[in-house]
Amino acid sequence: MSTQPPHNTLLIPGPIEFDDAVLQSMSHYAESHVAPGFVKVFGETLTLLRKLFQSTNPSAQPFLIAGSGTLGWDLVAANLIERGENALVLNTGYFGDSFGNCLTTYGAEVTHLRAPIGDRPAFEEIEAALKQKPYKLLTVTHVDTSTGVLNDIKRVAEVVRRVSPDTLVVVDGVCSVGSEEIAFDEWDLDAVVTASQKAIGCPPGLSIVYCSGRAIQRAQSRKTPPASYYASIANWLPIMQNYEACKPSYFATPPTQLVHALHTTLSQITSRPMSERFAIHTAASDKVKAAIAEIGLAQVAPKPECQAHGMTAMYLPDGLSPPDVLPGLLKRGVIFAAGLHKEIATKYIRFGHMGVSISDPSRNDIDKALSALKEALAEAKQAKGL
Amino acid sequence: MSTQPPHNTLLIPGPIEFDDAVLQSMSHYAESHVAPGFVKVFGETLTLLRKLFQSTNPSAQPFLIAGSGTLGWDLVAANLIERGENALVLNTGYFGDSFGNCLTTYGAEVTHLRAPIGDRPAFEEIEAALKQKPYKLLTVTHVDTSTGVLNDIKRVAEVVRRVSPDTLVVVDGVCSVGSEEIAFDEWDLDAVVTASQKAIGCPPGLSIVYCSGRAIQRAQSRKTPPASYYASIANWLPIMQNYEACKPSYFATPPTQLVHALHTTLSQITSRPMSERFAIHTAASDKVKAAIAEIGLAQVAPKPECQAHGMTAMYLPDGLSPPDVLPGLLKRGVIFAAGLHKEIATKYIRFGHMGVSISDPSRNDIDKALSALKEALAEAKQAKGL
Structure with missing residues (x-):
């Protein structure tokens, strides 16, 4: 039984429902950010991030900084590329x-x-684009939260290494880390930017960036200084190295409570093989997508190989828009998200199926959501005379 | 009686001890960052920030962003001044x-x-410096956490307005907001940068910047674009305005739990006149400083008018350094901070007396700390044969 008060079930593509133990970690009493107890927790959390990314290469480096996921973009843009250099965005x-x-x-x-x-x-398009200009880096959104599109970052990295080996492969993994497979070292990635509040299952407020040795080297061999102070790799690198070596260190005060919560959720996640975690997300996603097809809804991402496993974006039947359906879901205790992609925002809704809503079957969140969706749609159609 | 487990009392110049209700706000169940309930809490929190700064001018603008206090410096540096322009730092x-x-x-x-x-x-030095060059902005650390020095920002602002009226007055209030008087409108300040974890009494992880209409106008009339993405006033301004108007808005996911905690502590703080809050911090500070003088310790800031009211930095007796004294304090359940200013770091310690440790006399934190200090010093002297 959850110790949380009864509330509507949050099934948007982040933030997501919290495990009780994770949430309880948020109410840790006040601690000094440089005292041995907290330094150990922070250091262990960095080491757990290595496990999360299935990474053992000691030259790879996790960064954990107070901020939203967006801050990770600044860290990439201010350190891994310089003014006038080329970046290719897989959009x-x-x-x-x-x-x-x-x-x-x-x-x-x-x-x-x-x-x-x-x-x-x-x-083929990516390959052709890479041949046209020397790109310092390429960015790819692993799962686009706005559409539920999944990119195959393993194959993207293969193409980059073959065609343009010096181009850094930067992954926006805000909506993928914890629900989609990532083998950071094996796939030869250079940076994955993510945040605490999606499949990692921690409250929002932590920016997480995982960098390769190649990326760190790129940051350290810039011709010009880093273009940000708060998002400077040079400023944070010694801090992260010290914390992981259990040595106190100070650049800016870390968000102590959130670090405790992240430590708790990463301990839970990495206590079982990551492959198992990805398998349960895939199984749940398959179930959701089959149910949605049965209801007669089309996905925003129609090709199976382009569909994320932690969320589903679905078009509403003609004549219905999100405000026709979301209140019906809410009445049944379920929160989905409205559309976010400007061109189609009024036509679709988004269902996040990640973290405890998947890994704790006793919650029954997915079945509850699918029933609520069926009923809310029927109700909305009736109300509109469709 | 506190609902928190027994723990050593954190009396460093931030983070500080938490009020129970504030800490409980951190374990709020998961919410959408754009749902009406959270939007209302965020909007009210922004309005409470206006009260905290004793500001009623509608052209002033609070910003509340996931990050450490340091992020506020980037917000100033990337928006309120341009490449090649002059800044005067009162150091x-x-x-x-x-x-x-x-x-x-x-x-x-x-x-x-x-x-x-x-x-x-x-x-006089400030006035002379301002006359030498056209400065786009001046920065002043209201309370320097490293030394406990208090700057008189009201008089600094008066000098600036008289001598160089277009220079923006930027206050680093990380260690002052909530314990030192600030009358933002009346003193004609342009930006106060602060963080959640000091005298505001919230866990760390929130960057707070309060800007004047003049500062916003400066940001909006730049010749060059803002030099940061995450710390861009242009990106955040519509979001803050929408939230305060109770309209959902998205640029980056806010740290929902921390916003709840800030809402709770600001509601507590602003439920009484701010003058009363400053008075109790002054009274506690006077008591601490008198007790320290009686013990025979000198303050790092010797002049009374330069002494902060939320912390005290004190030199240790000759022959003692922080590692001789801090463990003795810890043994007695009290945590002080070591020195931070490089040139004197081995010679002094810092005592934070802010927030609930002051405002809730039933805690008895200050008397406990002063007794512990006396005993730990005697013990350390004896051990060293002094």
Whole structure:
């Protein structure tokens, strides 16, 4: 039984429902950010992040900083590329546009390789684009929260290494880390940017960036200084190294409570093989997608290989928009998200199925949501005379 | 009686002890960051920040962003000044150096007006410096956490307005907001940068920046685009305005739990006149400083008018360094901080007396700390044969 008060079940693509133990970690009493107890928890959390990314290469480096996931874009844009250098953005929607804007802010020359809504750039297109210019880095949104499109980052990295080996592979994993397989070392990735509040199952407020040795080296061999102070790899690197070595260190005060919560959820996640975690997310996703097809709804991402496993974006029947359906879901205790991609925002809704809602079957969240969806749709159609 | 488990009392200059209700707010169940309930809490929190700064001018604008206090420096440096423009840093120690580094990162030409350790720049020096160059902004550390030096920001602002009226007055209030008087509108300040974890009494993880209409106008009339994406006033301004108007809005996911905690503590703080809060901090500070003088310790800031009211930095007797004394305090259940200012770090310790440790006399934190200090010092002297 949950110790949390009764509340509507949050099934948006992040933030997600919290495990009781994770939430309880948030009410830890006040501690000094440089006292041995907290330093140990912070250090262990960094080590747990290595496990989360299935990474054992000691030259890889986790960063854990107070901020939203968005801050990770600044860390990439201010450290891994310099003014006037080229960046290729594999653009699958809202978050590709925004990451591109962030890179432009720091002076990068951004080329967008745009896929149609619900699809992803083809590998041949990526290869052709990489051959046209020397790109310092490429960004790819692993799961686009706005559309539920999944990119195959393993194959993207293979293409980059074959065609343009010096181009850094930067993954926006805000909506994928913890629900989609990532083998950081094996796939030869350079940076994964994520946040605490999606499949990792921690409250929002932590920016997490995982960098390869190659990325760190790129940051350290810049011709110009880092273009940010708070998001500077040079400022944070010694701090992260010291914390992981259990030595107190100070650049800015870490969000102690959130670090405790992240420690708790990562301990839970990594206590079982990561492959098992990905398998349960895939199984739940298959179930959701089959049920949605049965209801007669089309996914925003129609191709199975382009569908995320931690969320589903679905078009509503013609004549219905999110405000027709979301209140009916809420009445049944379920919260889905409205559309986010500007061009289709009024036509679709988003269902997040990640974390404890999947891994704790006693919650029954998914079945409850599917029933609520069926009923709310029927009700909305009736109300509209459809 | 506190509902928190027994623990050593945290009396460093931030983070500080938490009120039970504040800490309980951290374990709020999962919510959507754009749902009406949370939007209302966020909006009210912004309005409460206006009260905290004793500000009623509708053109002033609070910003509340996931991050450490340091992020506020980036927000100032990336929005309120442009590459090649001049900034004057009133430097009273560690945090003046760092704010200067942050401004330099974004291309500002920084002039430091340095005071001797434990002192602050004289008003005549500030006036003379302002007459030498056109400064786009001046920064002043209200309370320097590294030395306990208090700057008189009201008089600094008066000098600026008289001598160089277009220079923005930027206050680093990380260690002052909530314990030192600030009348934002009346004193004609332009930006106060602070964080959640000091005298505000909330866990760390929130960057708070309060801007004047003049500062916002400066940000909006830049010749060059903002130099940060995550710390961009242009990106956050509509979000803050929408939240305060109870309209959902999205740029980056806010740290929902921390916002609840801030809402709770600001509701408590602003439920009584701010003058009363400042008076109790002054009374507690007077008591601490008198007791320390009686023990025979000198303050790092010797002049009474330069002494902060939420913390005290004190030199240890000759022959003793922080590792000789802090364990003895810890044994007695009290946590002080070691020195932070590089040049004197081995010679002094810091005692934070802010928030519930002051406002809730039933805790008895201050008397406990003063007894522990007396005993730990005697013990350390004996051990060293002093």
